[in-house]
Amino acid sequence: MKAKYAIGIDVGGTNTKFGVVDRKGNILVQDRIKTNDKDSVDGFIEDLASKLQPMIEQYGGTETFVGIGMGAPNANYYAGTIEYAANLKWKGIIPMAEKLEDRFKLEAKLTNDANAAAVGEMQYGVAKGMRDFITITLGTGVGSGIVIDGKIVIGHNGFAGELGHVIVRHNGRLHPGTGLRGSLESYASATGLRDTTIEMLQAYPEKPSILRSYSMDELTSETVFKCAEQGDEIANEVFKFTGTILGEALATFVLFSAPEAIVLFGGLTKAGDLIMQPTKQAMEANLLQVFKNKIKILYSDLKEADAAILGASALVW
Amino acid sequence: MKAKYAIGIDVGGTNTKFGVVDRKGNILVQDRIKTNDKDSVDGFIEDLASKLQPMIEQYGGTETFVGIGMGAPNANYYAGTIEYAANLKWKGIIPMAEKLEDRFKLEAKLTNDANAAAVGEMQYGVAKGMRDFITITLGTGVGSGIVIDGKIVIGHNGFAGELGHVIVRHNGRLHPGTGLRGSLESYASATGLRDTTIEMLQAYPEKPSILRSYSMDELTSETVFKCAEQGDEIANEVFKFTGTILGEALATFVLFSAPEAIVLFGGLTKAGDLIMQPTKQAMEANLLQVFKNKIKILYSDLKEADAAILGASALVW
Numbered sequence: 001m002k003a004k005y006a007i008g009i010d011v012g013g014t015n016t017k018f019g020v021v022d023r024k025g026n027i028l029v030q031d032r033i034k035t036n037d038k039d040s041v042d043g044f045i046e047d048l049a050s051k052l053q054p055m056i057e058q059y060g061g062t063e064t065f066v067g068i069g070m071g072a073p074n075a076n077y078y079a080g081t082i083e084y085a086a087n088l089k090w091k092g093i094i095p096m097a098e099k100l101e102d103r104f105k106l107e108a109k110l111t112n113d114a115n116a117a118a119v120g121e122m123q124y125g126v127a128k129g130m131r132d133f134i135t136i137t138l139g140t141g142v143g144s145g146i147v148i149d150g151k152i153v154i155g156h157n158g159f160a161g162e163l164g165h166v167i168v169r170h171n172g173r174l175h176p177g178t179g180l181r182g183s184l185e186s187y188a189s190a191t192g193l194r195d196t197t198i199e200m201l202q203a204y205p206e207k208p209s210i211l212r213s214y215s216m217d218e219l220t221s222e223t224v225f226k227c228a229e230q231g232d233e234i235a236n237e238v239f240k241f242t243g244t245i246l247g248e249a250l251a252t253f254v255l256f257s258a259p260e261a262i263v264l265f266g267g268l269t270k271a272g273d274l275i276m277q278p279t280k281q282a283m284e285a286n287l288l289q290v291f292k293n294k295i296k297i298l299y300s301d302l303k304e305a306d307a308a309i310l311g312a313s314a315l316v317w
Numbered sequence: 318m319k320a321k322y323a324i325g326i327d328v329g330g331t332n333t334k335f336g337v338v339d340r341k342g343n344i345l346v347q348d349r350i351k352t353n354d355k356d357s358v359d360g361f362i363e364d365l366a367s368k369l370q371p372m373i374e375q376y377g378g379t380e381t382f383v384g385i386g387m388g389a390p391n392a393n394y395y396a397g398t399i400e401y402a403a404n405l406k407w408k409g410i411i412p413m414a415e416k417l418e419d420r421f422k423l424e425a426k427l428t429n430d431a432n433a434a435a436v437g438e439m440q441y442g443v444a445k446g447m448r449d450f451i452t453i454t455l456g457t458g459v460g461s462g463i464v465i466d467g468k469i470v471i472g473h474n475g476f477a478g479e480l481g482h483v484i485v486r487h488n489g490r491l492h493p494g495t496g497l498r499g500s501l502e503s504y505a506s507a508t509g510l511r512d513t514t515i516e517m518l519q520a521y522p523e524k525p526s527i528l529r530s531y532s533m534d535e536l537t538s539e540t541v542f543k544c545a546e547q548g549d550e551i552a553n554e555v556f557k558f559t560g561t562i563l564g565e566a567l568a569t570f571v572l573f574s575a576p577e578a579i580v581l582f583g584g585l586t587k588a589g590d591l592i593m594q595p596t597k598q599a600m601e602a603n604l605l606q607v608f609k610n611k612i613k614i615l616y617s618d619l620k621e622a623d624a625a626i627l628g629a630s631a632l633v634w
Contacts, residue, residue, distance in 0.1 A: 074607060084606040132473040146573065148472075153465055155575020156449040159607045160465075162572045167565060167603060170486055178605060252483045256463065256573050258472020286484060288495060289401040290391065290476045 003066035005059050007052065007106070008313030011035055011072035011113055013087035013140030016048065020055050021313035025124050027306060029055055041090045045103050056104070067107035068100050069315030071116025071308050073141065076158040080110050083159075086177025086185075087141045109315040112161055113137070113308060115152050117300075118145025120311030121263050125302045133261045134253055135300075135307075136163065138246075138268035138275075142185040142192075148257050164189070168249050188246040190221040190267050197224050197238050209234040225271045239274040246275070247282025254283075254291050265300035265307065320383035322376050324369065324423070325630030328352055328389035328430055330404035330457030333365065337372050338630035342441050344623060346372055358407045362420050373421070384424035385417050386632030388433025388625050390458065393475040397427050400476075403494025403502075404458045426632040429478055430454070430625060432469050434617075435462025437628030438580050442619045450578045451570055452617075452624075453480065455563075455585035455592075459502040459509075465574050481506070485566050505563040507538040507584050514541050514555050526551040542588045556591040563592070564599025571600075571608050582617035582624065 005028070009018040012035060019030030033047045056062060074085040080097025082090065100108035111119075118135040121127040127135070131150045137143035142164030146153040153160045164185035165178060172182025173195065186192050197219055201211060210227050211219065211234055228235035250262055268275055280297055287295070300307055322345070326335040329352060336347030350364045373379060391402040397414025399407065417425035428436075435452040438444040444452070448467045454460040459481030463470040470477045481502035482495060489499025490512065503509050514536055518528060527544050528536065528551055545552035567579055585592055597614055604612070617624055 076607075148465060148470055149468070151466070153574055155465075156577040157575055157607065157611060159605075160573065160575035162575075162605060165572050165605055166569045168487070170565070180603060180605075248484060248487070252569070253573075255479045255482055256477065256570075257470055258474055258477035260473040286497060288476075288479060288482055288497075290393075290474065294474060 004064050006066050006313040006316050007056070007068040007104075008116075008309035008311070009048070009068065009070040010116065010308035010312055011070060011088075013073065016044075017309060018048070018052055019309045019313075020059050021310060023317070025310055027309055028059070030309060031055070036089045039089055041094050041096070041099065044090075045099055049103055052104070062105050065106055067109065067316030068104060069116070069312040070096065070100065070108065070110050071113035071312040072096065072110060073113055073143065074159070074162075075110040075112050077109075077111045077115075077154050078158040080108065082110070086175070107316060111152070111312070111315060112143070112145065112159075114143030114145040115154075115161055116145070116311035116315070117143075117265065117308040118147055118152060118263075118311065119314050120302060120307035120309070121145075121300060122147060122150075123314060124310055125263070125300055125307055126298045127261065127263055130260050132257060132259045133263060134163075134257065134259045135263040135265065136250075137266040138188060138190075138264060139266035140190055142189050144253075146257060163249070163253060166249060166252065168245050184245070184249045188242055188249070188268070193221045193224060193238060193242050193268065194219055196241055197234070200234050200238055200241075204234065207234060211235055221267060222270075225274065228271070228274055236274070239271055240278045242268070243275045243278030244282040247279040247284075248286050250279065250283040250295075250297070251286035254287060254295050258291070259295065261296035261298050263298050263300055265302075269299050321381050323383050323630040323633050324373070324385040324421075325433075325626035325628070326365070326385065326387040327433065327625035327629055328387060328405075330390065333361075334626060335365070335369055336626045336630075337376050338627060340634070342627055344626055345376070347626060348372070353406045356406055358411050358413070358416065361407075362416055366420055369421070379422050382423055384426065384633035385421060386433070386629040387413065387417065387425065387427050388430035388629040389413065389427060390430055390460065391476070391479075392427040392429050394426075394428045394432075394471050395475040397425065399427070403492070424633060428469070428629070428632060429460070429462065429476075431460030431462040432471075432478055433462070433628035433632070434460075434582065434625040435464055435469060435580075435628065436631050437619065437624035437626070438462075438617060439464060439467075440631060441627055442580070442617055442624055443615045444578065444580055447577050449574060449576045450580060451480075451574065451576050452580040452582065453567075454583040455505060455507070455581060456583035457507055459506050463574060480566070480570060483566060483569065485562050501562070501566045505559055505566070505585070510538045510541060510555060510559050510585065511536055513558055514551070517551050517555055517558075521551065524551060528552055538584060538588075542591065545588070545591055553591070556588055557595045559585070560592045560595030561599040564596040564601075565603050567596065567600040567612075567614070568603035571604060571612055575608070576612065578613035578615050580615050580617055582619075586616050
């Protein structure tokens with residue numbers, strides 16, 4: 001019997017989302033678990049199995065599945081490993097493909113989580129038909145997938161497209177996961193936006209802000225967004241600052257591959273124009289003449305996580 | 318009669334070098350002119366013709382030539398134009414391929430000067446056999462050519478690989494040609510190195526330096542190199558500062574395409590370890606774990622300009 005389904009898994013810094021995908025790109029069922037709930041990768045795989053195994057049974061068991069595709073931070077496409085991921089609890093080199101194959105008795109392939117999303121975007125999303133584009137995930141961390149001439153850039157050792165770690169502020173904010181200072185992820189992630197909020201509240205103690213009424217635990221990017229919508233000055237400044245840094249970084253990315261578009265997705269994009277406007281403005285201000293007013297910045301129109309699940313599943317077809 | 322030769326032309330910010338190349342990649346004859354000697358592009362083409370036309374005659378006239386390949390800053394491969402080049406006198410959009418075809422009655426193709434050099438490097442130089450590498454030219458300006466999976470990255474509008482213009486210092490030194498602040502070219506070019514020298518001499522008026530005995534006109538990167546070799550403290554600091562900025566930028570480039578190697582060439586590489594050592598150190602300090610001690614930094618072993626002439630000529634075979 002010909003395999004009809006694939007499993008797509010998207011490992012994010014906070015949540016891991018997964019689903020059963022058919023050959024047409026329909027996600028038939030999906031669910032999620034917390035990525036860092038367990039300390040060990042084996043604990044993570046058991047959490048995953050408790051929800052994924054019933055899905056596999058529901059759709060006819062392993063023989064109806066072609067395999068498992070996983071997008072994960074710092075995934076090595078060639079080796080099937082996750083290596084030194086800054087935002088995950090599992091340190092060192094994790095033989096993830098092997099562990100998945102052992103547990104589920106299905107072939108497993110890995111790629112960078114953001115690369116997986118870029119594939120999904122190219123096949124089913126706003127980048128459909130584009131040959132040159134870059135996707136940037138603004139989630140717990142900042143990920144990226146680079147498509148040049150219709151193909152994902154993998155690189156010599158399999159780790160191309162880690163644009164969240166480019167340095168945007170010399171000697172800037174320390175990134176605890178990588179030890180780097182001033183990287184994009186330290187500013188343009190949900191974590192970075194929260195750090196910026198706390199810094200600004202400290203820097204302007206005399207300026208009134210609804211943000212001051214929230215506990216540290218409550219100060220998420222969603223909270224800052226809600227406050228900004230209500231006209232809170234500091235919350236608006238936080239988005240302006242974050243968008244400006246992101247836009248400057250995008251101008252640098254354009255110099256590399258001259259993409260037709262940059263596709264943004266992930267939690268921070270929910271802030272809409274609050275983040276998009278300063279991002280566009282800063283990007284244009286830093287573009288070379290030959291690129292000015294030519295690079296589209298788009299929001300993904302796929303349901304959150306769908307792009308990554310679809311793209312991951314596409315690894316095994 | 319089958320065409321046996323190609324013309325390769327390398328347009329640099331200071332000199333334009335050109336030669337007759339055979340199918341095996343031998344440069345049979347070469348010469349140079351000053352790029353910015355004449356105000357107009359037509360004046361440049363006449364200067365070029367005065368030396369190139371006799372070469373064409375010497376090797377049998379136009380019928381023995383397959384065409385002209387040119388590498389130039391801001392060259393658009395698709396359109397055959399040079400557009401808004403920061404380091405050239407010709408402003409706006411120059412239909413260079415058309416002008417060359419009119420003057421020499423030979424088919425003409427253009428690409429980014431650094432892309433041309435990268436092709437030369439891949440076919441005949443230290444990058445022979447590599448599928449993923451980046452070349453960086455450290456000349457009057459800073460150029461780059463990016464090879465991914467064995468192919469030059471051209472991009473959606475033909476202007477990919479302009480890494481000299483990435484921002485390395487937020488609100489840093491103004492680049493008069495682009496209007497950008499803090500771009501790599503403002504620091505890691507011969508011009509940038511000279512600016513750094515002048516800034517350091519002003520910043521440390523009490524520190525003795527042989528550099529103070531040179532006139533502004535004499536303060537070239539060669540002069541600074543000679544003084545550094547003689548142990549001059551400021552001259553050594555200048556190279557350390559320049560290499561550090563370059564190395565930080567290289568770490569960013571690695572995140573993009575995960576190359577096997579970065580190939581440096583151009584005037585500044587003559588400083589050898591003076592520039593290489595701080596460059597390597599800064600690159601390694603800013604690399605993600607997965608790239609540490611894995612990225613080779615190489616000097617081109619092709620004769621200066623040969624890589625670019627060879628690569629340019631390869632456009633028309």
